[in-house]
Amino acid sequence: MHAKLDRIRGGVYGLLVGDALGVPYEFSPPASIPERHLIDMSPPSSFARAHSGVPEGTWSDDGAQALTLLKSLVECESLDLRRFTDGLLDWYRNGSMTPDGRVFDIGNQTMQALRIYALHGNPLTCSPFDDWNNGNGSLMRTLPCAFISPSTATNIIDRARRQSLPTHAHLRSQLACALYSLMAWQMVEGKGPVDALDYAQDTLEEALNPAEKTELGIILDGRLDPSMGSGYVVDSLWSAIRCVLATDNYEDCVREAIALGNDTDTTACIAGGLAGIFYGEQAIPERWRQALKGRAIVEELLEQLAVPADFPSGAK
Numbered sequence: 001m002h003a004k005l006d007r008i009r010g011g012v013y014g015l016l017v018g019d020a021l022g023v024p025y026e027f028s029p030p031a032s033i034p035e036r037h038l039i040d041m042s043p044p045s046s047f048a049r050a051h052s053g054v055p056e057g058t059w060s061d062d063g064a065q066a067l068t069l070l071k072s073l074v075e076c077e078s079l080d081l082r083r084f085t086d087g088l089l090d091w092y093r094n095g096s097m098t099p100d101g102r103v104f105d106i107g108n109q110t111m112q113a114l115r116i117y118a119l120h121g122n123p124l125t126c127s128p129f130d131d132w133n134n135g136n137g138s139l140m141r142t143l144p145c146a147f148i149s150p151s152t153a154t155n156i157i158d159r160a161r162r163q164s165l166p167t168h169a170h171l172r173s174q175l176a177c178a179l180y181s182l183m184a185w186q187m188v189e190g191k192g193p194v195d196a197l198d199y200a201q202d203t204l205e206e207a208l209n210p211a212e213k214t215e216l217g218i219i220l221d222g223r224l225d226p227s228m229g230s231g232y233v234v235d236s237l238w239s240a241i242r243c244v245l246a247t248d249n250y251e252d253c254v255r256e257a258i259a260l261g262n263d264t265d266t267t268a269c270i271a272g273g274l275a276g277i278f279y280g281e282q283a284i285p286e287r288w289r290q291a292l293k294g295r296a297i298v299e300e301l302l303e304q305l306a307v308p309a310d311f312p313s314g315a316k
């Protein structure tokens with residue numbers, strides 16, 4: 001398989017497997033998370049798991065919204081915001097892009113925004129946008145912005161910021177999505193995580209006006225804070241990136257993310273997307289890929305993904 005396609009598939013499955021792996025541990029404090037080697041799709045029987053009725057290997061809101069975004073971007077590479085938000089609403093109401101039609105996990109801010117959207121139908125005005133409305137709910141789904149051609153820094157930044165608007169319109173959330181998506185894009189192009197992160201920071205800073213740069217500064221200052229694995233977009237971003245930087249394989253990376261406790265599925269989703277790109281699809285443990293429910297939904301979307309520009313025709 002072509003290397004770039006393998007990295008994209010690795011990114012999609014990396015985020016979905018990370019999400020599904022983290023679901024049973026969501027909301028747990030770090031002290032109650034099992035030892036690293038025991039973190040698996042099914043936790044030890046002594047562990048009080050979250051979402052007890054959810055079958056092993058089921059992705060949650062993170063995966064469903066990322067697939068909704070991927071579908072929207074396949075249909076329109078510059079992102080039709082109304083169709084995308086309709087897709088989010090279809091997930092919330094009807095369970096689209098879920099393995100079994102069930103919605104068992106939704107962030108408060110996203111729920112609030114989608115309820116307002118359902119009433120008024122405007123994706124540009126339905127999101128809360130105060131300083132405290134900076135959950136990680138748009139960061140967790142932004143990865144597909146890095147997978148769509150034409151890929152330029154301007155396109156990636158634009159897509160990532162726009163996909164955040166319907167639920168997380170605050171500038172901080174938009175810029176966190178842009179930073180992460182730029183980093184992911186450069187990793188798809190073959191850079192390692194350190195170089196990709198450097199590129200993302202420099203490129204985003206250059207693209208911003210002074211007021212936006214101030215907000216980016218708040219995000220970059222988060223590098224100095226300890227990883228909490230929380231739902232705050234700045235902490236969530238750096239918690240996940242640090243898991244990628246601190247490990248040398250997919251399995252250890254997502255277990256590291258879950259070991260932080262709290263918003264385990266989302267930290268593992270954000271970290272797992274990058275690790276999946278870097279190490280490729282085959283580096284995601286076979287048992288976890290096999291355990292993942294809903295693979296047909298993923299494959300159908302990946303089939304529709306335009307091949308990267310340097311993909312040799314006819315090859316697979």
Ligand SMILES: [Mg+2]
Nearest residue numbers: 060061062105
């Ligand atoms: Mg979730």
